[in-house]
Amino acid sequence: MPVSPCLRLALPLTLLLAGLSACSSAPAPQSWLETISPYRIDRVQGNVITREQYEALKSGMPRAVVKDILGTPLLTSVFHADRWDYVFTFRRQGAAPQERRVTLYFKGDVLDHFEADALPSEAEFVATLKSVPTEGKLPAMEASKESLQKFPPAAAPAAAEQSPAKAPANYPPLEPASR
16 A cells, blocks of 8 residues: 655654654753763862861971871872971862861971961861761660560570689799700
């Protein structure tokens, strides 16, 4: 049976119009990017230096004491042996990136002077690490008397019934007697 030319033209035209009408109801591409985004892990790099650690530094301290206070520097250079750089970066999805630098200058083995960006206190830094707060009240973490009565009473441990073993009065030597 032959198909009329109007029918041949009507089917592709109908499919084209249906496809175009579906596209008009879709949100703009920019709004798609706002609603759907890939998960990105938090990136922490470098040494966290707090205001309390920085305030503990004093000119004239030996390198070993500085390393005890701040830890191993992130950057040391063979060409700048008298300079230590502590760099810290923290990138979290949905938050502004944090970046801080602390630079120490030595004369020989002694701290000469030091400079840093604005540093947070330890409490301020820990507050920035908190994840998204949970919504609603958290349930109590204890069992009610009614729920505890559902379980049989615990039996006394068998080891408690036996008397504890006495420790020997004299212990054998750890090393053989010298000759």
